[in-house]
Amino acid sequence: MDQGPRNDRPPLIEVEGLGKTFTLYNQNDAVIPVMQNASLRVAAGEAVALTGESGAGKSSLMRMLYGNYRAQTGSIRIRHREHWGDVASAEPHAILDLRRETLGYVSQFLRVIPRVSTLDVVSEPLVRLGVEPTAAQEKARELLTRLRIPQTLWPLSPLTFSGGEQQRVNIARGFAHRFPCLLLDEPTASLDKLNRETVLDMIEEAKADGVAVIGIFHDAEARRRVCDREIDVSSFAVGRTAA
Amino acid sequence: MSQEVILRVEELTKLYGARVGCRNVSFELCGAEVLAVVGESGSGKSTLLNCLSGQLPPSGGSLSYRGANGHWRDVLALSEPERRLLSRTEWAFVHQDPRDGLRMTVSAGGNVGERMMAVGARHYGTIRSTAADWLRQVEIPQDRLDDRPTAFSGGMRQRLQIARALATNPRLVFMDEPTGGLDVSVQARLLDLIRTLVNQFELSVILVTHDLAVARLLAHRMMVMKDGHVVESGLTDQVLDDPQHPYSQLLVSSILQT
Numbered sequence: 001m002d003q004g005p006r007n008d009r010p011p012l013i014e015v016e017g018l019g020k021t022f023t024l025y026n027q028n029d030a031v032i033p034v035m036q037n038a039s040l041r042v043a044a045g046e047a048v049a050l051t052g053e054s055g056a057g058k059s060s061l062m063r064m065l066y067g068n069y070r071a072q073t074g075s076i077r078i079r080h081r082e083h084w085g086d087v088a089s090a091e092p093h094a095i096l097d098l099r100r101e102t103l104g105y106v107s108q109f110l111r112v113i114p115r116v117s118t119l120d121v122v123s124e125p126l127v128r129l130g131v132e133p134t135a136a137q138e139k140a141r142e143l144l145t146r147l148r149i150p151q152t153l154w155p156l157s158p159l160t161f162s163g164g165e166q167q168r169v170n171i172a173r174g175f176a177h178r179f180p181c182l183l184l185d186e187p188t189a190s191l192d193k194l195n196r197e198t199v200l201d202m203i204e205e206a207k208a209d210g211v212a213v214i215g216i217f218h219d220a221e222a223r224r225r226v227c228d229r230e231i232d233v234s235s236f237a238v239g240r241t242a243a
Numbered sequence: 244m245s246q247e248v249i250l251r252v253e254e255l256t257k258l259y260g261a262r263v264g265c266r267n268v269s270f271e272l273c274g275a276e277v278l279a280v281v282g283e284s285g286s287g288k289s290t291l292l293n294c295l296s297g298q299l300p301p302s303g304g305s306l307s308y309r310g311a312n313g314h315w316r317d318v319l320a321l322s323e324p325e326r327r328l329l330s331r332t333e334w335a336f337v338h339q340d341p342r343d344g345l346r347m348t349v350s351a352g353g354n355v356g357e358r359m360m361a362v363g364a365r366h367y368g369t370i371r372s373t374a375a376d377w378l379r380q381v382e383i384p385q386d387r388l389d390d391r392p393t394a395f396s397g398g399m400r401q402r403l404q405i406a407r408a409l410a411t412n413p414r415l416v417f418m419d420e421p422t423g424g425l426d427v428s429v430q431a432r433l434l435d436l437i438r439t440l441v442n443q444f445e446l447s448v449i450l451v452t453h454d455l456a457v458a459r460l461l462a463h464r465m466m467v468m469k470d471g472h473v474v475e476s477g478l479t480d481q482v483l484d485d486p487q488h489p490y491s492q493l494l495v496s497s498i499l500q501t
Binding site for chain 2: 022024025026063067068069070092093095096111113114115116127128
C-alpha cells in the first residue's frame with residue numbers, strides 16, 4: 001500500500017517497508033513490536049498528517065524519520081541536495097549533515113544548554129549553516145516577534161519560560177532555516193488561538209515554498225487546514241497486512 | 244563537521260597484567276567532530292583516553308593521526324620528543340582536575356603564555372596580549388591576568404585550563420570529565436563555553452564523561468564502554484533515546500532525565 005502524493009511535484013521523502021521493534025533487555029527481554037512495513041511518500045509542497053490512536057506509533061515513526069530511533073528494516077529516503085540520503089542506514093555524520101541542511105524537526109520538547117539566550121537558540125541552526133551571526137539574529141528577531149515572544153525575554157534562556165513560550169521558541173528555531181523537509185510533532189498543542197493561527201500560517205507558507213511536511217496534529221481543525229492527506233499509522237501495526 | 248578523518252584507531256588494547264584496561268577499540272574521528280566516550284568508572288574510558296593521547300603506552304593496536312599538513316602519522320611509532328611536540332601543538336588535553344593541567348604557582352597569564360612559549364613564541368608583548376585575549380574568550384576578567392590559579396574558584400580554574408590548552412590552536416582536544424566536580428550552575432556555563440569554542444575553532448574532541456546529559460549537549464556521536472569494551476556506538480541522540488545494547492539500556496534507564 002503506497003499512499004503516494006496526489007500532486008505531480010517531485011517526492012522529497014520516500015519511506016519503504018519500515019519496521020521497528022523494541023527489545024527491552026532489562027525488562028525480561030520484553031519484545032515490543034511497534035510497526036512493520038510502513039511506507040509513505042511526501043512531495044514538495046505537500047503536508048501529510050500522521051493519525052491513529054495514542055500508542056499507534058505516530059511519534060515513534062516521526063523519531064525514526066529523524067534518525068532518533070533506529071529502524072530494523074526498510075528505508076527512509078530523503079532528497080538531500082542533488083541526491084538521496086537514507087536515514088535508516090546512513091552513518092552518523094551523514095544523518096547530521098541531513099539534519100543540518102535538509103531535515104528539520106520541531107519536537108514537543110525544548111532541549112538546550114542552560115544559560116544560552118533565546119535569540120541564540122533560535123539563530124543557531126542558521127549559524128551552523130554558515131550564515132553570518134548578525135543576519136541569523138535578524139531572522140531570529142523576526143520569528144520571535146511574529147510568534148509574540150516579548151522582546152524582554154530574548155536575552156534569557158528559554159528553559160525558564162512557560163510551556164507555550166517554549167513551544168513557540170522551538171517553532172521559531174525549526175523555521176529559522178527553510179528546511180526542505182519538515183517534521184512537526186504537535187506544533188500547535190499548547191498554543192492560544194492567535195499563536196496557533198500564526199503557526200498554521202507559517203506551515204502554509206513553508207508548503208508554498210515547496211517544503212514537504214509530515215505532522216502530528218491532535219487538533220483536527222488545524223490538521224484539516226494545513227494537511228493534504230492523512231496516513232493512519234495503525235495500518236502499519238504488526239499483524240495487519242497491507243490492504 | 245568535515246568528513247575528513249583525522250584520527251584512526253584500530254584494535255587498541257591496554258592490558259594491566261591479566262586485567263583488561265580496554266580491548267579492541269576501533270573508531271575513526273572526523274575533523275570538527277565531538278565524540279563522547281561514556282561508561283561507569285572502571286569501564287576503561289579513561290584508560291582509552293590516556294592511550295589515545297599518548298600518556299599511556301597501549302599493549303596493542305594502532306593509532307594514526309592525520310596532521311595539519313595532511314600527512315598520516317603512526318602515533319605509536321613517534322619518538323618521545325615528537326610525541327611531546329604533537330601534544331603541545333596540534334593536540335591538547337583538558338583534565339578533570341585543573342591542577343593537573345595548570346601550574347598553580349604561575350599567574351593566569353603566565354599559564355597561557357607558557358604554552359605559547361613552548362611552541363616558540365618569544366615576544367613578551369605579543370604573548371601577554373594573546374594571553375589576555377584567551378582569558379577574555381573563557382570569560383576570565385582582565386584584572387585577574389596576574390593572579391595565580393590558587394586564588395581562582397573551581398569553575399574559573401577549569402576555564403583557565405581550557406584557555407591554556409587552546410592557546411596553541413590545537414585541532415584535537417582530549418577532555419577527561421571537564422565538567423566533573425563542579426557545581427551545576429558552573430557546569431552549565433562551562434558547557435556553553437566549551438560548545439562555543441568547539442564550534443568557533445572547529446575542534447575535534449574526544450570527551451570522556453559519565454554524565455549522559457553532557458554527552459547529549461556536546462557530542463555528535465558517542466561510544467558506550469563496559470569492562471574495557473565498546474558495547475555500542477552511534478549518533479548521540481539515537482544511542483540515548485533508542486539504545487540497542489543491554490548495558491546501554493541499563494545505563495540510560497538508570498538516570499533520572501537527560
